[in-house]
Amino acid sequence: MSKRIVVLGAGESGAGAAVLAKVKGFDVFVSDKSAIADKYKEQLDKYQIVWEESTHTDELILNADEVIKSPGIPDKAPIMKAIIEKGIPVVSEIEFAARYTDAKMVCITGSNGKTTTTMLTYHILKKAGLNVGLAGNVGKSLALQVAEDNFEYYVLELSSFQLDNMYDFRANIAILLNITPDHLDRYDYCMQNYINAKFRITQNQTPEDAFIYWNDDPIITEEIKKRHIDARFFPFAEIKEVGVKGYTENADLVIEAPESDAFSMELSKLALSGTHNLYNSLAAGISAKLLQIRKEKIREALGDFQGVEHRLEKVTRVRGVEYINDSKATNVNSCWYALQSMKTPVVLILGGTDKGNDYTEIEELVKQKVKAIVCLGVDNSKLHKFFDGKVAVITDAGSMKEAVDKCYQLSDKGDTVLLSPCCASFDLFQSYEDRGRQFKECVRNL
Structure with missing residues (x-):
C-alpha cells in the first residue's frame, strides 16, 4: 500500500508539493481551511489529486504517514496540535522537494533583503547561462519545478517559517543577511527561537x-561563536576587516573569493x-x-539588475514630490533601511498588523528626516503612543x-512620500503586494 501524504494549505507551495507527491506515487490528499484559488484547483485536478477547501476533515488528515505543511500555518492551529499529538512527521515543501533532486542549492535567508538578494543571485546565474530555477518565497514552487523541470541549480528564498520544518535539507551555499526582531508572535515572543530558526x-x-553572512551583525557573530558549523565561512562587510571576503574599498566593491582570484567593480x-x-x-x-x-x-548582471517590486520602488514624481513604494517593509528594521537611504524630508506612511514591533530602532531617523506620519491601519494606538509629539504632524487614514x-x-x-509600513498588511489588505499596488494606483491617480 502506498504511503499517504497529506498536504495542508493549497497555495503555491502546497499545490506544488501535492503534484510532486503524486508523481512519485504517493496516495495524496490536500486540505485547506480557506478557499482554494482556481488556478491551484486546476493544477490538482489535472493530476487527479483529491482536495477539500474551507475545512479540515480530521479523519482524512490524521491517517497520514507524513504531512507537508504550508509555511503560513502555525503549530498552534488546532489541526496542527492534533497532528503533533499523533506523532505524524511534518515537513516543509522545500524539505520534501529536496529529496528528489541533486541540484545545487543556493539558499538565502535573513530578516531583510532576502527577496532582492535572491532575485539578484538568480539574475547573475541566469545571465551566466546556468540551468537554474527560482523558488522558495519567490517564483514557482520548488516541488512543482522538481516534478516538471530538470534544473541543475536552484536559488531559494527561505523564510524562518520554511526553515522551521526542514531537517535533512542541505544548502550548498547558505546566505544569512541579517537577524532583527521579526515574526516574534510566531516564536513565543522569544528572540532566541527566531534566531535558531x-x-x-x-x-x-x-x-x-x-x-x-554579514560580518557586522552582532546577533550573527555572537551566535556563530556558540555553534559548530562545518561550512567554509565567507563574511562580507561595508569596509575591509580581517577575514572578510567581500567589502568596499576606494569606491569599489571587492570580492576575494576564492582567494586566488579577486573581483572588483x-x-x-x-x-x-x-x-x-x-550588502x-x-x-x-x-x-x-x-x-x-x-x-x-x-x-554585467550587478550593473543591469532591475530591482524588486515593493522594495524601495520609485513610483513617480507628482508636483515635485517623489513617491516610493516600500510595502515589503513589514518590520521595523526594513523601514530603518528605507529611512536611512532618504536624502529629503519624508512624509511616512506607517501601520498595519503589529507583530510585536519596537519602534525605538527608527526613532532617531524619524526625528531627523520625517516631517509627517500618516497611520494607515485598523488600530493605530501603538503608533500614536510612540510617535505622538516626536513629529510635527501625525494623522490617521482608513484606506x-x-x-x-x-x-x-x-x-x-522636494519631499519624498514613503510607504514603509513596519507592519504586516492583513488588517486592510490581502498582502503586502496588494498594499503596494493600491499605493501605486492611488499615486498615479493623483
Missing part, C-alpha cells in the same frame, strides 16, 4: 559548502543603490564567484486612497 539554514552543511556602476543594497550585491556576488561564474558576467490624499496635502516640492 534562521540558523537552520546552516544545518547539514559540509566542509565543501559555503556560509555567507565600481560602486557607481551597481544597479542598486543604498547601504542595504550594497545584497556583496552576498550575491560572493555566491556567484563561488560558483565560478566569469567576472564579466557578474559585473490607501485617504492615506495618499493626506500625503499629497502634507508634502511640499
Whole structure:
C-alpha cells in the first residue's frame, strides 16, 4: 500500500508539493481551511489529486504517514496540535522537494533583503547561462519545478517559517543577511527561537559548502561563536576587516573569493543603490564567484539588475514630490533601511498588523528626516503612543486612497512620500503586494 501524504494549505507551495507527491506515487490528499484559488484547483485536478477547501476533515488528515505543511500555518492551529499529538512527521515543501533532486542549492535567508538578494543571485546565474530555477518565497514552487523541470541549480528564498520544518535539507551555499526582531508572535515572543530558526539554514552543511553572512551583525557573530558549523565561512562587510571576503574599498566593491582570484567593480556602476543594497550585491556576488561564474558576467548582471517590486520602488514624481513604494517593509528594521537611504524630508506612511514591533530602532531617523506620519491601519494606538509629539504632524487614514490624499496635502516640492509600513498588511489588505499596488494606483491617480 502506498504511503499517504497529506498536504495542508493549497497555495503555491502546497499545490506544488501535492503534484510532486503524486508523481512519485504517493496516495495524496490536500486540505485547506480557506478557499482554494482556481488556478491551484486546476493544477490538482489535472493530476487527479483529491482536495477539500474551507475545512479540515480530521479523519482524512490524521491517517497520514507524513504531512507537508504550508509555511503560513502555525503549530498552534488546532489541526496542527492534533497532528503533533499523533506523532505524524511534518515537513516543509522545500524539505520534501529536496529529496528528489541533486541540484545545487543556493539558499538565502535573513530578516531583510532576502527577496532582492535572491532575485539578484538568480539574475547573475541566469545571465551566466546556468540551468537554474527560482523558488522558495519567490517564483514557482520548488516541488512543482522538481516534478516538471530538470534544473541543475536552484536559488531559494527561505523564510524562518520554511526553515522551521526542514531537517535533512542541505544548502550548498547558505546566505544569512541579517537577524532583527521579526515574526516574534510566531516564536513565543522569544528572540532566541527566531534566531535558531534562521540558523537552520546552516544545518547539514559540509566542509565543501559555503556560509555567507554579514560580518557586522552582532546577533550573527555572537551566535556563530556558540555553534559548530562545518561550512567554509565567507563574511562580507561595508569596509575591509580581517577575514572578510567581500567589502568596499576606494569606491569599489571587492570580492576575494576564492582567494586566488579577486573581483572588483565600481560602486557607481551597481544597479542598486543604498547601504542595504550594497550588502545584497556583496552576498550575491560572493555566491556567484563561488560558483565560478566569469567576472564579466557578474559585473554585467550587478550593473543591469532591475530591482524588486515593493522594495524601495520609485513610483513617480507628482508636483515635485517623489513617491516610493516600500510595502515589503513589514518590520521595523526594513523601514530603518528605507529611512536611512532618504536624502529629503519624508512624509511616512506607517501601520498595519503589529507583530510585536519596537519602534525605538527608527526613532532617531524619524526625528531627523520625517516631517509627517500618516497611520494607515485598523488600530493605530501603538503608533500614536510612540510617535505622538516626536513629529510635527501625525494623522490617521482608513484606506490607501485617504492615506495618499493626506500625503499629497502634507508634502511640499522636494519631499519624498514613503510607504514603509513596519507592519504586516492583513488588517486592510490581502498582502503586502496588494498594499503596494493600491499605493501605486492611488499615486498615479493623483
